[in-house]
Amino acid sequence: MGDVKGRTYVYKNSLEWEEERKGLLSSGEKPGFMVATPPEFKGHPNIWSPEDLFVASVNACIMTTFFHYAERNKLQFLSYKSNAEGILQFVGNKFIFSEIKIVPLIVVGDSSDADKARELIGVSEKNCLISNSIKSRVSIIPEIKITG
Secondary structure, eight states, X not given: OOOOTTXXXXXXXXXXXXXXXXXXXXXXXXXXXXEEOOGGGTOOTTSBOHHHHHHHHHHHHHHHHHHHHHHHTTOOEEEEEEEEEEEEXXXXXXXXXXXXXXXXXXXXXXXXXXXXXXXXXXHHHHHOTTGGGSSSEEEEOOEEEEOO
């Protein structure tokens, strides 16, 4: 990736209203998808909402940051899967995400890799650009499994 310090990157997307409280989100050549207000705010079930995407962006960033550090530190892991939960609360006359919990399950082959995986998920938590860019507290609660 080279030297990224001092560089600026721009990420763009477009949103076009379709009907009711739904729109089509797209970004360049990437496949577009429907987004909507969630059911609890008079929206639609089974369609990604901004709330879903907010929590998902933290979850995805933790994962991709972990992949970066795992590759850099030559960690051999067998699988990675994570669940995320965002707590949306009404505080001070507005809704905020007060906490986002990420629970990654990282499977490794031996105990030395387990220690390294635990260390690297901690480094990932500190260096995830999405969680570093938001006000919500982001908690990472890893589970490391050893198969060997």
